[in-house]
Amino acid sequence: MSNETVLLGGFAHETNTFASGRTGRSLFQERREYFGEEISERMGGTNTCEGGAMEVAEKEGVDLRYTVSASATPSGVVASDAYDFYTGQILDGVEEHADELDGICLCLHGAMVPEGMDDGEGPLVAAVRERVGPDVPIAVTLDLHGNNTDQLVEEADVLVAYEEYPHTDMGDTGRRAMRYLTGTMRGEIDPTMAIERPPVLPFGPKQNTREGPMAEVMELAREYEERDGVVKVNVFPGFHQADVPSMGFSIPVVTDDDLDLAREISRELAAHVWERREDFVGDYPEPAEAVAEAQRLLDGLGEDAGPVVMADVGDNPGGGGAADGTTVLREMIDQGLTNAGFAIIRDPEVVDACVEAGVGERVTVDLGGKTDDKHGDPIADLDGYVKTITDGEFHNTGPMGTGSENHLGTGVHLQCGRDDGVSVIVTENRMQPLDAEIWRHVGIQPERLDVLTVKSTNHFRADYEPMSSEVIPINSIGQVPMDPRKYEFDRIRRPQFPLDEMDDGSYPDWE
Structure with a gap:
């Protein structure tokens, strides 16, 4: 029986920066706001990231310490006081249990935009990292619609995204994250990540992973995961309702101490997305x-x-x-x-x-x-x-x-x-x-x-x-x-298909 201790917390919001108003704490309370042991009591056995992580922790003999699990229905920017409150809950938990923590599992989203900021997840994970140092691994679950920043990739040890849209695998995602975390804590894997961002913005319905181009991309991702040394191939079509620099498709790949392999796979899969770019555009009735x-x-x-x-x-x-x-x-x-x-x-x-x-x-x-x-x-x-x-x-x-x-x-x-x-x-x-x-x-x-x-x-x-x-x-x-061309973007990376004319058929070299 193992005796590791892991801190489990969650703070998730998908922010539509074009929506009016701010998302305050009352809107989180309207959907979900649990503290401490209440997380175990109300989310245990549910098909959620927290529920899946708890299941694996119990099987692996890992002791959990709980902070907060908060989520609001997607809406406008997260109010600064709400962001400070929930991140404060997580950081207070880190400090309270710092002496006993062997790992941290955070159930986040990837497309949170707090008031006055471009990214909610990267700074949170960076603040956690600052408190625990480089030797305590951090696993982060993310929605498939995350707009992932370099900071998030750099500060986390393992990113684990949903593989299905509709997101029927939230529980599986939590289970994967906790397995990768325990493997890292026990020295079984040494996770290394690289990220690639193909300049493609898929129409909303085309992000469905059950058919069409996204089904093919996800199948390729699973095939890559069968290769030796590959831990997780994450595919994010992005959330184009956010006018932030990180908005867009991203492919963070996690390997076992092989950065070159992570870069190779993320690049190859991004090139495939680029080749299929026309298939991510659709025509739908009004x-x-x-x-x-x-x-x-x-x-x-x-x-x-x-x-x-x-x-x-x-x-x-x-x-x-x-x-x-x-x-x-x-x-x-x-x-x-x-x-x-x-x-x-x-x-x-x-x-x-x-x-x-x-x-x-x-x-x-x-x-x-x-x-x-x-x-x-x-x-x-x-x-x-x-x-x-x-x-x-x-x-x-x-x-x-x-x-x-x-x-x-x-x-x-x-x-x-x-x-x-x-x-x-x-x-x-x-x-x-x-x-x-x-x-x-x-x-x-x-x-x-x-x-x-x-x-x-x-x-x-x-x-x-x-x-x-x-x-x-x-x-x-x-x-x-459903069509990203309906938005007026000021701050995203350009060019992006189908927003811009991109005549060269080869995959763009952003380096």
């Missing part, structure tokens, strides 16, 4: 066309076919969207869809009106479109029937984040449209409806609907594709457009 296509598909499907699932990509709260975009819902109502569902519209005013009216009553409301002018106008004077009111509390039952808690605030099932045939989930809080339990908790069986629309880019696929007959990603408006 709302009116998408809804009409859903209706056309329904006319040709049998009675036992699953629902047509549409993705309102541009207003995905999982990428920092406001979650009150109306363009797709308006088309569903105007084109007369019935037996259809829409999740979600965040509109506390409408929630309050429905609560005041009560279940079984009708209301007339102006729904959605209230955050700014980028998400469509409110649907004015909408007549609806209040079917259900809930406390918004449920756990994920699907394959992504299984067992995780969700806190929607008060939630309302509002029926509207022709024959009240469109069921809308209206909420107080923003949340990506990636798990189908969001429907069941308001009394809807999603499998029985003809059309389901969710504000998501790819995560919905994990739980919805198995029940669906067809999937339609929509090129809708909002703060999370």
